[in-house]
Amino acid sequence: MAARWSSENVVVEFRDAQATAMSVDCLGLHAVLSGRRFLYVVNLENPSEAPRKISRQSKWDVGTVQWNPHRAQSRVFAASSNQRVDLYTWKDGFGEVHASLQGHTRVISDLDWSWFEAEYLVSSSVDTYIYIWDTRDPRKPLVALSAVAGASQVKWNRKNQNVLASSHDGDVRIWDRRKPNTAVEYVAAHLSKIHGLDWHPDNEYILATSSQDNSVRFWDYRQPRKCLNILSCQVPVWKARYTPFSHGLVTVMVPQLRRENSLLLWSTLDLNSPVHAFVGHDDVVLEFQWRPQKEGSKDCQLVTWSRDQTLRIWRVDPQLQKLCANDTVEELLEGVALSMEPERTQSSQDLEPQQSTAPLAEDLHDPEQAALGSSGAPQTLQQEFSLVNLQIRNVNVEMDALNRSCVVSAHLGSHQVRLVVKFPAHYPNNAVPTFQFVSPTSIPSAMRTKIQKILTDTSLQKVKRNQNCLEPCVRQLMSCLESDMTQEDGPPASPYVLSNPVTPALPAFPRVTNTYGSYQDANIPFPRTSGARFCGTGCLVYFTRPNTMHRSVPASEPTPRSLSALSAYHSGVLTPMKMRTESQSTLRLYSGSPTRSDKDTVSISSFYYKERKPPMSALRRWSVQTIHDYPYINIIH
Numbered sequence: 001m002a003a004r005w006s007s008e009n010v011v012v013e014f015r016d017a018q019a020t021a022m023s024v025d026c027l028g029l030h031a032v033l034s035g036r037r038f039l040y041v042v043n044l045e046n047p048s049e050a051p052r053k054i055s056r057q058s059k060w061d062v063g064t065v066q067w068n069p070h071r072a073q074s075r076v077f078a079a080s081s082n083q084r085v086d087l088y089t090w091k092d093g094f095g096e097v098h099a100s101l102q103g104h105t106r107v108i109s110d111l112d113w114s115w116f117e118a119e120y121l122v123s124s125s126v127d128t129y130i131y132i133w134d135t136r137d138p139r140k141p142l143v144a145l146s147a148v149a150g151a152s153q154v155k156w157n158r159k160n161q162n163v164l165a166s167s168h169d170g171d172v173r174i175w176d177r178r179k180p181n182t183a184v185e186y187v188a189a190h191l192s193k194i195h196g197l198d199w200h201p202d203n204e205y206i207l208a209t210s211s212q213d214n215s216v217r218f219w220d221y222r223q224p225r226k227c228l229n230i231l232s233c234q235v236p237v238w239k240a241r242y243t244p245f246s247h248g249l250v251t252v253m254v255p256q257l258r259r260e261n262s263l264l265l266w267s268t269l270d271l272n273s274p275v276h277a278f279v280g281h282d283d284v285v286l287e288f289q290w291r292p293q294k295e296g297s298k299d300c301q302l303v304t305w306s307r308d309q310t311l312r313i314w315r316v317d318p319q320l321q322k323l324c325a326n327d328t329v330e331e332l333l334e335g336v337a338l339s340m341e342p343e344r345t346q347s348s349q350d351l352e353p354q355q356s357t358a359p360l361a362e363d364l365h366d367p368e369q370a371a372l373g374s375s376g377a378p379q380t381l382q383q384e385f386s387l388v389n390l391q392i393r394n395v396n397v398e399m400d401a402l403n404r405s406c407v408v409s410a411h412l413g414s415h416q417v418r419l420v421v422k423f424p425a426h427y428p429n430n431a432v433p434t435f436q437f438v439s440p441t442s443i444p445s446a447m448r449t450k451i452q453k454i455l456t457d458t459s460l461q462k463v464k465r466n467q468n469c470l471e472p473c474v475r476q477l478m479s480c481l482e483s484d485m486t487q488e489d490g491p492p493a494s495p496y497v498l499s500n501p502v503t504p505a506l507p508a509f510p511r512v513t514n515t516y517g518s519y520q521d522a523n524i525p526f527p528r529t530s531g532a533r534f535c536g537t538g539c540l541v542y543f544t545r546p547n548t549m550h551r552s553v554p555a556s557e558p559t560p561r562s563l564s565a566l567s568a569y570h571s572g573v574l575t576p577m578k579m580r581t582e583s584q585s586t587l588r589l590y591s592g593s594p595t596r597s598d599k600d601t602v603s604i605s606s607f608y609y610k611e612r613k614p615p616m617s618a619l620r621r622w623s624v625q626t627i628h629d630y631p632y633i634n635i636i637h
Contacts (some may be wrong), residue, residue, distance in 0.1 A: 009280065010313040012047045016438065019248065021287055022305035025067040028072050030090065030291040031303055031311065032078060034062035041090060042311065044291060044303070054088065054095040056081075064111045070118035078121055080108040081374075085123055087135060099138045103131055107335075108152050116161035122150035130166055132177055143180050147173060153197040159204035166222075167194035170210060170475040174221045187224040189217055210237035216251060218268070231271045238262075244290050245300060245316075248275075248324035263288070263304065267317075267324040275323040278314055282491065283307035381423055384468045408474055412481045416442045419477065421470070428463045430455060435473075443481070450482050457505045 019033035024044070033040040039054040039062070056062075060082040067077040075090045085101040085108060106127035114120035120142075121133045128150050131141035142635050149168040157163035164175050170190040173183035191207045196210035206228070210216045216231035229341050231251070238252040247269050253262040263278040263285050284307050288550035291301040293314070300321065302314040325398075396409040406421040424431040436456045437448050455473050462469035532542035 004089065009315060010043070010047055011311060012311045014051070014311065015309050017138045017309060019286075019309075020303065021062055021065045021079075022286075022288040022289070022303070022311070023065045023067045023077060024291050024303050025077070026069045026071060026292065028301075030222070031305075032065055032067065032077055032079075032090075033305065034065045034309070036061050038041065038081065039065075039088070039095065041095065041466065044313065047195055047313065052093055052095070058082075066111045066113055067280050068113050068118060069115060070113075073118045078111050078113070080111055081124065082107055083125070085121070085133075086106075099135060101131075101133050101135075101141075103141050104129065106150070109150070109152050112164075113159065114156050115158050120152050122156060122164060124154035124166055126150035130154055130164075130175070133401050144175050144182050145175050145177075145183075147183070153194060155199055155207075157204055158199050158201055163199060163204065165199065165207055167197050167209065169193050170211065170213075172197065172207070172219070172221075181408070185221050186225055187219055187221055188229075189219060190215070192236075195237065198241045201244065208242065210240035210241050216240045229268070229271060231266065239288070242268075242289075243300075243321075243324065245413050246324040246385070248321070250302070252288065254284060265324070269324075276320055278302070278304070278312075280312055281308055281310065287294045315470070324509070329370050339414060376601070381427065384470060395474065395508055397474065406470065408477065410478065410481065412478070414442070415481055416440055417477070417481065421473070428468055430463055430466070432459050432463055433473075435459075446542070447480075451477060454480060484630040500616075 010200045016055075017033050017038075017539055018037045019040065021034040022031060023501050024031045029044060031044055031494035033042065034052070034196065035056075036059075037056060039056060040051040041054065045051050054243075058081050064181050068074065070223040077088050079086050079088065083102065083104045083106065085098045087099040087101070088095050089098045099124070099545050100517045101121075102568040104123065104125040104127050106125050108123050108125045110124045113123070117467065120131060120136045121135055124130045124321075128147050130147065130151055131146070132143040134142045140465050145166075147166070147168060147197050149171075151166040151167075151168055151173075151391045153167040155165050157165070162177050164177070166173050167189075170188070170192055171211050172187040172189045172194065173186040174186050174187070190211035190213050194209050196208075198208050200206035200208070205220050206218065207221065208216055208218050214236055216233070216237050218230075220226075221340065231249075233236075233251075233253060240249060240251045242249055243265070247267055249266045250267065251262070251264050257260050258637040261279050262278050263281065264274040265276040266274050272618060280524045281304065285304050286307055287505050288302060289305040291303050293299060293301065298314040302316060304314065304346065305313045306312070325370045342557050351581050374532070381404055381524040385401055385406075398407040398409070400406070404423045404425070408417070408421065410417045410419075410421040418441050420436045420438055421433050422436075423433045427433060437443075437452070441448070443451075454476060458473050459469040462472060462505070527626045530542070530544045532540060535541050
């Protein structure tokens with residue numbers, strides 16, 4: 001072991017530890033590193049001091065270790081190993097196991113102490129169960145939460161003692177321990193596995209998820225279908241956690257080259273680029289936690305443990321913390337404080353209109369309220385761009401808040417459209433944006449004029465009420481194009497007339513609301529066409545498509561991700577969505593629109609496979625077959 005100091009941080013090397021997990025106690029005095037043979041307790045007040053060792057009698061590595069966050073239980077920490085959780089007591093430089101929790105039948109994936117009750121610990125496992133333990137009675141769990149899939153992460157809510165969240169592959173489930181039979185809410189957060197889960201420290205409804213799909217997403221579980229914001233990265237994100245100050249977020253990336261920097265500090269108010277990079281580790285950071293500081297100190301300290309077997313203590317000074325703060329909010333708070341005294345001398349009639357329109361000081365500390373304003377609607381063009389939600393395939397929206405413009409590119413059937421939308425300075429306060437079609441738009445000039453008139457009317461009705469109009473206008477554009485395609489495919493019809501130019505988001509496509517290709521099915525995965533699983537007798541059962549069926553779409557087409565993509569595949573008119581890398585200067589949304597006619601039937605079987613008649617000899621053979629040689633269900637003994 002060796003230690004060295006610099007002006008910015010402390011570096012301690014533990015070459016023999018081979019630890020895979022770390023935790024810092026609630027007092028900021030000790031950190032525990034979990035190795036296979038020993039648990040190493042490091043004195044953070046004097047990290048160069050040789051660590052104390054706690055011997056382990058297990059052949060399994062420690063998966064997770066967590067100190068109790070309550071001062072009354074500051075000497076207790078929990079460590080999971082395979083199917084068991086051991087509770088350790090650290091006192092006078094020595095540690096020992098005082099209790100064990102045994103209930104899971106598969107490997108334990110995560111642990112988390114309650115922020116309200118010092119004796120409550122929650123554990124998640126691959127066995128599909130989440131157990132809430134009262135450590136005063138370790139014989140059996142207090143509450144058992146059952147899920148179909150195993151949980152990789154579980155976290156207690158920081159503001160509500162009864163709520164917790166768990167991640168299952170790419171989904172998040174919100175639980176209320178008072179209603180253990182089922183989850184109270186489901187969030188289809190990612191298409192890939194979730195590696196990290198963290199609750200907002202001040203808002204009980206907001207949480208952040210980090211995933212293998214190279215992104216961090218922010219959610220309000222009261223609106224599980226709409227993501228609040230997305231932090232797009234170039235590599236998978238291992239962990240993402242809120243900071244104890246301002247509006248900060250720390251992420252750990254998984255770079256392709258181990259020597260690349262992986263520890264970044266972000267401001268959740270501006271996710272275009274990180275505000276600071278913690279440079280020093282030579283390998284991936286396995287764990288990081290914040291060390292509490294003594295009273296009166298404005299500095300924060302971040303403790304990190306890396307695969308390079310070094311523990312680092314980073315100093316985060318007030319200047320660095322300020323980079324994560326909202327200057328506008330701070331100025332508003334100062335203005336509110338300065339104006340409080342003069343306002344007290346005014347009459348109650350003068351105070352009423354000011355109180356009804358001005359945001360409250362406590363609301364300004366809430367990131368959700370700060371972003372949405374007191375009325376709940378975006379107050380700036382940049383906020384509208386960040387919150388727009390267009391679930392339409394084959395539509396590309398390029399937004400430039402700096403130049404107050406937006407370019408909408410759409411491809412629907414034989415039509416190609418490129419629309420430039422420019423927003424005036426006073427938008428949306430009774431100021432209408434302009435709409436202009438540019439090359440390579442292929443729709444007729446008469447149709448352009450009609451669509452421009454409809455979009456102008458739609459935006460006018462919105463801005464009269466100081467409402468945003470980008471999303472309704474884009475949906476209106478796709479509705480017009482879709483109606484035009486239907487008229488071209490069918491018999492001659494009367495001139496194009498839209499009776500109600502302002503339509504809701506989903507009902508804008510009435511022909512698909514009752515089919516499998518509905519936008520409401522965006523979070524429903526496409527059915528499996530093959531699979532395998534061991535049954536209770538030890539046999540392997542697998543299924544594939546029948547030999548008598550063949551694909552009705554080209555083999556190069558991938559399987560759709562969700563049922564909502566089903567109706568977009570029709571005679572090769574629409575091609576699968578191709579994801580592209582988002583740049584930091586523009587926000588691009590990729591979605592699509594169904595184009596099937598009313599006479600077509602949308603179904604899984606007709607889309608993916610179509611039936612062909614087998615020869616008569618095969619029909620005679622099938623009459624005597626059993627399940628063991630059935631064409632698409634097989635059992636291997």
